[in-house]
Amino acid sequence: MTISNIPLSILDLAPIVTGGSPAHSFRNTLDLAQHAEKWGYHRYWVAEHHNMPGIASSATSVVIGYIAAGTEKIRVGSGGIMLPNHAPLVIAEQFGTLESMYPGRIDLGLGRAPGSDQVAARALRRGLGSNGEDFPEQLKELRHYFNPTEEGRGIMPRAVPGEGLDVPIWLLGSSGFSAQLAGHHGLPFAFASHFAPDFLVPALKLYRDSFRPSSVLDKPYAMAGINVIAADTDEAAAYLATSQEQAFLNLIRGRMGQLNPPVDTMDGLWTEQEKMMVRKQLSFTISGTKATVKEKLNAIIEETGVDELIVVSQIYDHNARLRSFELLAELMSEDRT
Structure with a gap:
């Protein structure tokens, strides 16, 4: 398998750049989604994060509706909804509503992490009594709302909209827990190798080894997140990539901020130890x-055997980000002709 014969998708973290605003970020997100649809990308996902000044997609379902309303055919979804932050019934109703409005285009990717720090997690989960350990039970409950079983009828409420709708559910993860759970339920699995690369290959093996055919899939279907920053020269791409490197450096230091403009060199901004830590976390980054x-993409596809790639591009300048995805789309087109 190569880039010429697997789908490519986009994971947009809806970055709020230094000097920008959430409103500006949302306009850029919709613009990128419209271009992605034209360029032939398969799906466009946004992620749930909270208490992060540099990410605008905290109200993930609302952003999905905004993107779907401004596009026509590209699949739109969550990469992901952090299910322990929510009552499963609410998520079933929200995504049932989205699927009713934009039929055949909505994906529901689920994670079990908070998508935030512990302070925000406590605020989000107040009254839910969930710390992520009951994720399998929450998943079972959520799936029931879409496809009620006789066992639950009369005991559980109905999701309206939601009941009877085919909203594809993905499990997302950065460890083996969701990989094994996805395999056990015969669901598609997406691994967050764009920020947690070390466990990708073992997680994919665990997913495939534990896979049981289901009414959803008759064989495993795995997707990996990859950071890609493309430009007309290697030097230009390396320059653009320093915004992402600064973002990961801030995460390592426990500082949350907006996406900074690129710099000519990271020397002087990080220590040698920090440089090693950032580069390790970004080992599945291509610029x-x-x-x-x-x-490099073909090498990753060959090594992992993934069925789909979902691309993240944390680039400060919106036009440069568009150009990066356009170059990747040109590569897809060239290889498929």
Whole structure:
């Protein structure tokens, strides 16, 4: 398998750049989604994060509706909804509503992490009594709302909209827990290798080894998140990538902020130890020209055997971000002709 014969998708963290605003971020998100649809990307996902000044997609379901309303055919979904933050009935109703409005286009990717720090997690989960350990039970409850079983009828409420609708559920993860759970239930699985690369290959093996055919899938279907920053030269791409490196450096230091503009060099901004830590977390990051990106993406596909890639591009300048995804789309097109 190569980049020429697997789907490519986009995970947009809806970055709020230094000097920008959430309103500006949302306009850029919709613009990118519209271009992505034109360029042939398969799906467009946004992620739930809270208490993060640099990410605008905290009200994930609302953002999905905004994107779906401004596009026509690209699949739109969550990468993901952090289910322990919510009552499963509410998520079933929200995504049932989205699927009713935009039929055949909505994905529901689920994670069990808080998508935030502990302070925000406590505020979000107040009264829910959930710390993520009951994720399998929450998943079972959520799936019931879409497809009620006789066992639950008369005991559990009905999700309206939601009941009887086919909203594809994905499990997302950065460890083996969700990989094994996805395999056990015969669900598609997406691994967050764009920020947790070390466990990708073992998690995929665990997913495939534990997979049981289901009414959803008759064989495993796995997707991996990859950071890609493409430009017309390798030097330009490396320059753009320093915004992402600054963001990860801030995470390591426990500082939350907006996405900074690129810099000529990271020397002086990080220590050697911090440099090693950032580079380790970003080991599934590709920056360069189309030729560089093609070579490295194909190597990842060959190593992992993934069925789909979902691309993250944390780039400060919106036009440069558009250009990065356009170059990747050109690569897809060239290889498929």
